[in-house]
Amino acid sequence: MNRPPPAFRHRNHPAWWAFAVHRISGLVLALFLPLHFWALGQAIAGEAALDGFLRWTANPLAKLAETGLVILLAAHLAGGLRILAIEFLPWSPRQKAAVAASAGFAVAAGLLFLFNVGAA
Amino acid sequence: MKAAIEARIWRGGAEGRFETFSVPRRDSQTVLDVVTFVQRRLDPTLSYRYACRVGMCGSCAMTVNGRPRWTCRTHVSRLGEGPLTIEPLANLPRIKDLAVDMVPFFDKWAKAGGRFVPSADAGADFAAVEPASPARREADAGIECIGCAVCYAACDLVSWNPDYLGPAALNRAWTLVSDVRDGGQAERLAAVAGDAGCHACHSQQSCREHCPKSLNPTASIAGLKRAALRAALKGGA
Numbered sequence: 358m359n360r361p362p363p364a365f366r367h368r369n370h371p372a373w374w375a376f377a378v379h380r381i382s383g384l385v386l387a388l389f390l391p392l393h394f395w396a397l398g399q400a401i402a403g404e405a406a407l408d409g410f411l412r413w414t415a416n417p418l419a420k421l422a423e424t425g426l427v428i429l430l431a432a433h434l435a436g437g438l439r440i441l442a443i444e445f446l447p448w449s450p451r452q453k454a455a456v457a458a459s460a461g462f463a464v465a466a467g468l469l470f471l472f473n474v475g476a477a
Numbered sequence: 478m479k480a481a482i483e484a485r486i487w488r489g490g491a492e493g494r495f496e497t498f499s500v501p502r503r504d505s506q507t508v509l510d511v512v513t514f515v516q517r518r519l520d521p522t523l524s525y526r527y528a529c530r531v532g533m534c535g536s537c538a539m540t541v542n543g544r545p546r547w548t549c550r551t552h553v554s555r556l557g558e559g560p561l562t563i564e565p566l567a568n569l570p571r572i573k574d575l576a577v578d579m580v581p582f583f584d585k586w587a588k589a590g591g592r593f594v595p596s597a598d599a600g601a602d603f604a605a606v607e608p609a610s611p612a613r614r615e616a617d618a619g620i621e622c623i624g625c626a627v628c629y630a631a632c633d634l635v636s637w638n639p640d641y642l643g644p645a646a647l648n649r650a651w652t653l654v655s656d657v658r659d660g661g662q663a664e665r666l667a668a669v670a671g672d673a674g675c676h677a678c679h680s681q682q683s684c685r686e687h688c689p690k691s692l693n694p695t696a697s698i699a700g701l702k703r704a705a706l707r708a709a710l711k712g713g714a
């Protein structure tokens with residue numbers, strides 16, 4: 358039988374994994390912010406510097422990373438809404454469905470971004 | 478099915494080791510039966526705790542294969558053929574072998590204002606509480622807790638912050654917050670709204686997932702968060 362390691366056995370349920378995704382996506386997005394501000398800062402350095410950076414982001418690997426970012430952002434947004442619903446609305450017995458819907462929203466947002474990139 | 482169960486049992490206190498015992502497999506055998514067999518037939522120095530054997534007292538909770546469970550209600554046959562790893566409950570001081578010190582757990586019930594505070598004097602007539610009223614339904618959903626500490630052992634927040642009151646104590650507080658007869662609401666909300674109270678819960682829901690009585694402490698804690706927020710907006714807590 359393929360079982361998770363002992364430290365994770367009591368955590369191996371959808372709501373815990375949703376928590377983990379929410380926490381990790383938040384941390385990764387926070388780490389991305391300095392890069393985001395640096396990129397915006399290129400505009401101050403001049404048009405050529407910003408254009409040069411934007412041209413670089415057109416490469417496939419950067420687009421793939423951007424897709425990852427969109428998925429993380431969507432996952433964090435949906436996860437946050439799920440938590441707000443738990444805390445401010447009457448309890449819903451459909452917790453697993455809420456986790457699945459959050460995950461579905463994140464994947465859909467990522468795919469939509471990827472298809473738009475492909476279409477552009 | 479193998480004829481014998483390989484039972485790895487924690488021996489010692491905070492420091493210790495696993496000791497392996499071979500226990501004959503039986504029909505309808507529970508994990509508590511395995512532990513009892515070891516103590517009665519193989520090693521009488523093994524310490525563990527149980528009372529009712531039928532899922533009423535909640536004293537036989539242990540960590541079985543990494544999950545907190547009532548050992549009396551966990552059939553060995555449902556855990557597969559692999560070795561059975563039996564440890565004391567997590568998040569509580571280990572006394573010896575499989576017995577933990579429950580004092581910190583129950584101390585937190587007191588800290589969370591888990592005591593009913595009468596609002597009427599003893600001479601008053603019976604309080605008329607409509608069973609179908611929303612508040613009574615909220616209270617009824619949580620009052621069946623028997624204090625086994627399975628939720629407390631499953632909670633990451635307790636392991637990250639040892640002061641965190643934990644799911645059981647907060648669930649108890651919520652049943653009293655929802656009790657229209659209780660007169661200690663302001664003090665109780667102040668007690669549960671601190672750093673180590675209801676707002677520390679991350680809604681991971683391991684308490685709800687593992688509660689052997691299928692109670693939902695996460696929902697109770699969410700109720701406390703709303704009640705504390707309402708009180709704060711009114712300038713209460």
